[in-house]
Amino acid sequence: xxxxxxxxxxxxxxxxxxxxxxxxxxxxxxxxxxxxxxxxxxxxxxxxxxxxxxxxxxxxxxxxxxxxxxxxxxxxxxxxxxxxxxxxxxxxxxxxxxxxxxxxxxxxxxxxxxxxxxxxxxxxxxxxxxxxxxxxxxxxxxxxxxxxxxxxxxxxxxxxxxxxxxxxxxxxxxxxxxxxxxxxxxxxxxxxxxxxxxxxxxxxxxxxxxxxxxxxxxxxxxxxxxxxxxxxxxxxxxxxxxxxxxxxxxxxxxxxxxxxxxxxxxxxxxxxxxxxxxxxxxxxxxxxxxxxxxxxxxxxxxxxxxxxxxxxxxx
Numbered sequence: 001x002x003x004x005x006x007x008x009x010x011x012x013x014x015x016x017x018x019x020x021x022x023x024x025x026x027x028x029x030x031x032x033x034x035x036x037x038x039x040x041x042x043x044x045x046x047x048x049x050x051x052x053x054x055x056x057x058x059x060x061x062x063x064x065x066x067x068x069x070x071x072x073x074x075x076x077x078x079x080x081x082x083x084x085x086x087x088x089x090x091x092x093x094x095x096x097x098x099x100x101x102x103x104x105x106x107x108x109x110x111x112x113x114x115x116x117x118x119x120x121x122x123x124x125x126x127x128x129x130x131x132x133x134x135x136x137x138x139x140x141x142x143x144x145x146x147x148x149x150x151x152x153x154x155x156x157x158x159x160x161x162x163x164x165x166x167x168x169x170x171x172x173x174x175x176x177x178x179x180x181x182x183x184x185x186x187x188x189x190x191x192x193x194x195x196x197x198x199x200x201x202x203x204x205x206x207x208x209x210x211x212x213x214x215x216x217x218x219x220x221x222x223x224x225x226x227x228x229x230x231x232x233x234x235x236x237x238x239x240x241x242x243x244x245x246x247x248x249x250x251x252x253x254x255x256x257x258x259x260x261x262x263x264x265x266x267x268x269x270x271x272x273x274x275x276x277x278x279x280x281x282x283x284x285x286x287x288x289x290x291x292x293x294x295x296x297x298x299x300x301x302x303x304x305x306x307x308x309x310x311x312x313x314x315x
Contacts, residue, residue, distance in 0.1 A: 037067050044077065048272055053086050072109035075102040079118060080272070096122050113219070117207055117286045124283055168199070168300055177304045180228070180267075182291060182313040184209060184221060187282060189267070189291060191304060198304075201297050204282045206289035212315075213245065213289055215254050216262030221289050224249060226311045228267075231302065238269030238295045239302060243311055267291045267311075269298035 044059035060081070063074040079098035082091045099115040099122070106112065179192040184205055191198040205221040206213070212223035222245045230242040246254065246261035254261035268290055270281055281292055293301065 033067070037063065037070050040067075041070075041073070041077075045272060048081060048084075051086070053081055053084070053088075056081055072102050072106035072111045075099070075106075076111040076115060079115065083118070083122065092122055092126055113207055114286060117284050121284045121286075168304065175306075177309070180305060180309060180311040182221075182311065184223070184313065184315055187285075189293065191301075201293050201301075202282045204287060204292040205285040206287050207285055209285045212253075213250070213262065213265070215257055215259035218262075219288055221287075221291060221313065222246075222250065222265055223313050223315055226313065228305055228307050228309045228311060230307060232266075235266075235268055237271050237290075237292070239298045240266040240268035240290075241298070241301060241305060242266045243291075262289070265289055267293065267298065267301060269293060269295040 040059060040063050044056045044063070047053070047056035047059060057078060060074045060078045064071045064078075067074075075098045079095045079102070082095035082098060084090060096119060099119050102109060102115045103112055103119070109115075176193040177191045177198055178194065181190045181192055182188075182203070183190070187203050187205065188200055189203045190200045206219045208219040209221060211220060213220040222243070224245075224247060226247060227244045228241050229244045232240045232242065243265045245265040246263060250261045268287075270292065281294060286292070
């Protein structure tokens with residue numbers, strides 16, 4: 001996955017006896033600091049996964065104060081925590097402030113583009129919230145009129161979900177799915193069985209979605225025929241099915257441009273349990289070129305799509 005990288009290393013070199021002490025102290029000091037930083041990030045993420053959101057935010061704030069060089073990553077994670085629809089409610093203002101500070105104070109950060117996309121997403125959410133507030137009374141009246149219809153609807157939804165689960169189970173058991181079709185323009189991933197639709201999913205693409213991927217770092221999602229060639233159950237994005245990009249044609253295009261074609265393209269879920277359900281992850285295209293679904297959906301795809309399956313990605 002060509003997403004956010006969380007690795008770091010420092011090397012101690014021995015050039016001459018007289019330089020041993022200063023180099024070891026400086027180089028290994030950086031290594032120790034990197035270990036401390038990664039440990040702090042793990043602690044913050046563990047708090048988040050346990051639902052201790054305030055503790056998670058405090059940990060990121062401490063990282064921001066102690067290690068300003070990692071401030072961009074801390075600010076990005078804080079923006080995500082504030083945005084997460086937790087029990088006490090998301091805080092769009094503080095989330096926006098975190099992303100804006102990252103863009104302002106760390107203009108060269110690898111998190112900058114993702115932060116700008118998240119700011120667009122927050123703007124969209126804010127507009128929807130205003131619209132929802134103006135219709136709140138209207139909706140309450142409608143709910144009162146519906147009365148027992150709500151219960152009937154919930155019952156039907158449960159039945160549909162049960163049927164959908166049964167379909168997925170049968171499709172996995174009998175290996176019915178034989179092809180994955182990704183239609184970029186429609187933001188849709190479809191599982192096919194002998195040309196018939198088994199199930200479709202809404203998706204998010206690379207932040208620069210128009211046109212095929214040509215080089216590393218262009219934030220485009222590839223177009224062409226590929227295979228699922230591996231999967232990662234320890235993915236930063238919950239779980240990922242790796243796509244065999246680049247193929248021969250992709251390498252040829254990149255070579256003509258004098259560039260690397262890049263790699264690490266996959267179908268994956270969402271980081272840290274963020275937005276596990278619903279369609280909020282597809283409001284904007286935010287990946288570095290991958291195809292994103294919800295965590296529940298990527299677990300479903302893991303059952304239905306084995307290694308070696310063809311993936312066709314259309315414009």
